[in-house]
Amino acid sequence: MNKRSFLERFAAVPHTVWAVLFILAPLLFVVYFAFTDTYGNFTFDNITMLSSYTHIFVLSICFALIATAICLIIGYPLAYIISQLSPRRQKLLVVFLMLPMWISLLIRTYSLMAILDNGGLLNSLLVSLGLDKIKIVGTSGAVILGMVYDFLPYMVLPIYTSMSKLDKRYYEAAADLGCNSLKTLFRVTLPLSLPGVISGITMVFVPSISTFYISQKLGGGSFDLIGDTIERQFKNVSTYNIGAAISLVMMILILISVAVMNRFSDEDEGGMIV
Amino acid sequence: MKKLSHVYMWVVFALLYAPILVLVLFSFNRAGSLNHFSGFSLYWYRELFRDATALTALRNSLVLAVSSSLIATVIGTLAALGIDRTRSKFLKGSLTSVTNIPMMNPDIVTGVSMMLLFVAAASVPFLPVRFGFTTMLIAHTTFNLPYIILSVLPRFRQMDKHLREAALDLGCTPAKTFFKVELPAILPGIVSGLMIGFTLSLDDFVISHFVSSPDFQTLPLYVYNQTAHEIKYSMYALCALMVFAILALLLAVNFAGAKGEKKQKNGGAA
Numbered sequence: 001m002n003k004r005s006f007l008e009r010f011a012a013v014p015h016t017v018w019a020v021l022f023i024l025a026p027l028l029f030v031v032y033f034a035f036t037d038t039y040g041n042f043t044f045d046n047i048t049m050l051s052s053y054t055h056i057f058v059l060s061i062c063f064a065l066i067a068t069a070i071c072l073i074i075g076y077p078l079a080y081i082i083s084q085l086s087p088r089r090q091k092l093l094v095v096f097l098m099l100p101m102w103i104s105l106l107i108r109t110y111s112l113m114a115i116l117d118n119g120g121l122l123n124s125l126l127v128s129l130g131l132d133k134i135k136i137v138g139t140s141g142a143v144i145l146g147m148v149y150d151f152l153p154y155m156v157l158p159i160y161t162s163m164s165k166l167d168k169r170y171y172e173a174a175a176d177l178g179c180n181s182l183k184t185l186f187r188v189t190l191p192l193s194l195p196g197v198i199s200g201i202t203m204v205f206v207p208s209i210s211t212f213y214i215s216q217k218l219g220g221g222s223f224d225l226i227g228d229t230i231e232r233q234f235k236n237v238s239t240y241n242i243g244a245a246i247s248l249v250m251m252i253l254i255l256i257s258v259a260v261m262n263r264f265s266d267e268d269e270g271g272m273i274v
Numbered sequence: 275m276k277k278l279s280h281v282y283m284w285v286v287f288a289l290l291y292a293p294i295l296v297l298v299l300f301s302f303n304r305a306g307s308l309n310h311f312s313g314f315s316l317y318w319y320r321e322l323f324r325d326a327t328a329l330t331a332l333r334n335s336l337v338l339a340v341s342s343s344l345i346a347t348v349i350g351t352l353a354a355l356g357i358d359r360t361r362s363k364f365l366k367g368s369l370t371s372v373t374n375i376p377m378m379n380p381d382i383v384t385g386v387s388m389m390l391l392f393v394a395a396a397s398v399p400f401l402p403v404r405f406g407f408t409t410m411l412i413a414h415t416t417f418n419l420p421y422i423i424l425s426v427l428p429r430f431r432q433m434d435k436h437l438r439e440a441a442l443d444l445g446c447t448p449a450k451t452f453f454k455v456e457l458p459a460i461l462p463g464i465v466s467g468l469m470i471g472f473t474l475s476l477d478d479f480v481i482s483h484f485v486s487s488p489d490f491q492t493l494p495l496y497v498y499n500q501t502a503h504e505i506k507y508s509m510y511a512l513c514a515l516m517v518f519a520i521l522a523l524l525l526a527v528n529f530a531g532a533k534g535e536k537k538q539k540n541g542g543a544a
Contacts, residue, residue, distance in 0.1 A: 004359055005448030012356025012369060014349050015419065019372045022416045026387035027375070033390055078286050081279045093287075095524065100290055102520045104477050106497050107513040111297035114308060117505070121296055121308045152290065210380030213479070213498070227382055234386060234484060244390060251383045258378060 033244035046245035060226040064208035067147035071204045075155035083163040101153045108150050109217050116142060138220030146218040147208045155200040162196030198261050206254055226250050298517060301510035318511040331496035335476055338492060342414035343471030350422030351464055358430035377420045385484035388413045405487035413485045418471035429463035
C-alpha cells in the first residue's frame with residue numbers, strides 16, 4: 001500500500017497540463033493584454049483609462065446588488081416554505097426549481113421579453129382593457145427584473161439545501177426551550193442556513209454583474225453594464241487591451257468579494273444538489 | 275399562516291414559469307403575434323426545420339457537447355484519481371483551486387481569457403490555430419472539467435480503501451484493480467459528471483460567444499444571432515423544443531435515480 005502504482009502517480013498529469021495551458025495561461029494573457037498597448041509595449045494606460053468607466057462599474061454593481069437583495073428577499077421565505085413540506089413534495093418542488101436552471105438563459109430572457117416588450121403580451125392585454133401601454137423594456141427596472149427572474153433559482157436552491165440538511169431536533173429543542181416559531185426562525189434556522197445564503201448570494205451576484213444579454217435585451221440598449229462594455233471591446237482588435245483591463249479589474253473585484261463571503265461560511269456547506 | 279405560505283410559494287412558481295409557458299404557447303400560434311391567438315398550428319416549427327442553419331447549429335451543438343463532455347470525463351476522472359492519491363497537501367490544494375477557477379470566474383472572463391489565448395496562439399508561426407470547432411472544443415472541455423472532478427472525487431473518498439487492498443492482495447495488478455474494483459464504485463459519479471458536462475456544454479452561450487467563429491455556430495449562438503434585432507416566431511418554436519428536450523432529460527435523469535450528486539459548490543451560472 002505504500003507504493004503508488006504508475007497509474008495513481010501520473011493520473012493527474014493530463015489534467016495538470018490542461019489546467020496550465022487552458023486555465024492559467026489564458027488568465028496570464030488577460031494580465032498581459034491589460035498592461036500592453038496594441039503593439040505589445042508595456043503600458044499603464046489601459047488601467048488609468050478605466051477611471052472613465054467608473055460610472056459603468058458603479059451602475060453594474062448597483063444593479064447586481066439590488067437584484068441579489070430582491071432574490072434573497074423572495075428566495076429565502078420560498079426555500080424555508082419548501083423545506084417545511086413533506087419529503088416527497090420537497091423532491092418534486094426541487095425539480096420544479098431546477099428546471100428553469102437548465103433552460104438556457106437566452107430562452108428565459110427572451111420569453112420574459114415576450115411578455116414585457118412594447119408589443120408584448122402585457123401591453124396588448126392593457127390595450128385590450130382600454131388602458132395605456134406602459135414602457136417596461138428599456139427601463140432599469142426591466143433589467144433588474146430580468147436578473148431576478150433569471151437567477152432566482154440559484155438563490156433558492158443553495159438556501160434550501162442548507163435548510164434541508166438541518167437537524168430537525170434543533171426545532172424541537174428550540175420549542176422545548178420556549179421559542180415560538182418566529183423566534184426559532186431567527187435564532188435557529190437563520191444562523192444555520194447562513195452558508196446557503198452566502199452561496200446563493202455569490203451565485204446570483206456574479207452572473208448579474210457580468211451579464212450582457214439581459215441588459216441588451218431588456219435594457220433596450222440604454223444601459224451599459226460591465227458585461228456589455230467588455231463584450232463590445234472584444235469585437236474590435238484595437239480595443240482588446242482595454243477590454244482585458246476591464247475584465248481583469250472585474251475578476252479581481254469578484255474574487256475578492258467571493259473570498260470575503262466564503263470566510264463567513266463553512267467550507268463544505270451550502271452546496272447545490274442536482 | 276400555513277395557507278398563506280403555500281399561496282406565496284405557488285405564486286412565485288407561477289411567475290417563474292409564466293414567461294416560459296407563454297413562449298411555448300405562442301410558438302403554436304399561426305398568426306405570429308402576441309396580440310391574438312389565431313389557432314393551433316405547427317407553422318413556425320416547419321419554418322424552423324426549413325432553416326438549414328438551425329439544423330447545422332443543432333448538429334454542431336450535439337457533436338460539441340458529446341465530444342467535450344467525453345474528453346472532460348476521461349481527463350477529469352483520471353485527475354480525480356490522481357488528486358485522491360496525492361500525498362502532498364500542497365499539490366492537492368493548488369490543483370483543486372486552479373481547477374475551480376472557471377467555476378468561480380464569471381463566464382465572460384473565462385470566455386475573454388480563452389479568446390486572448392487563442393488570438394495570441396494564432397499569431398505564433400507554425401501553430402495552426404483557427405477559431406471554430408477546435409477552440410470551442412478546448413473551451414467547453416475546460417469549463418466541464420471542474421464539474422466532472424467535483425462529482426467523481428467524493429466517490430473516491432467514500433470508497434472503502436480496504437477493497438482495493440484486498441484486490442491487490444489477491445493478485446490483481448493495479449490497473450486491473452482500477453478497472454475491476456474502483457471503476458464500478460465511482461461509476462455513478464462519472465455518469466452524473468458526464469451528464470452535467472453534456473448539459474453545460476449544450477447550454478453555454480457566453481464562453482462560446484468569444485471563442486467561436488461564424489462558420490461554427492451552436493444552438494445558443496444561433497438563437498443569439500437570430501434574436502439580435504427582431505422577434506422571430508420560429509425562435510419561439512426552437513426555444514419550445516429546447517424546453518421540451520430539457521424536460522424529457524430531467525425526467526429521465528430523475529427516473530434513472532441518478533440523484534444526490536453535488537453539482538457545484540459555488541459558481542458560474544448562465
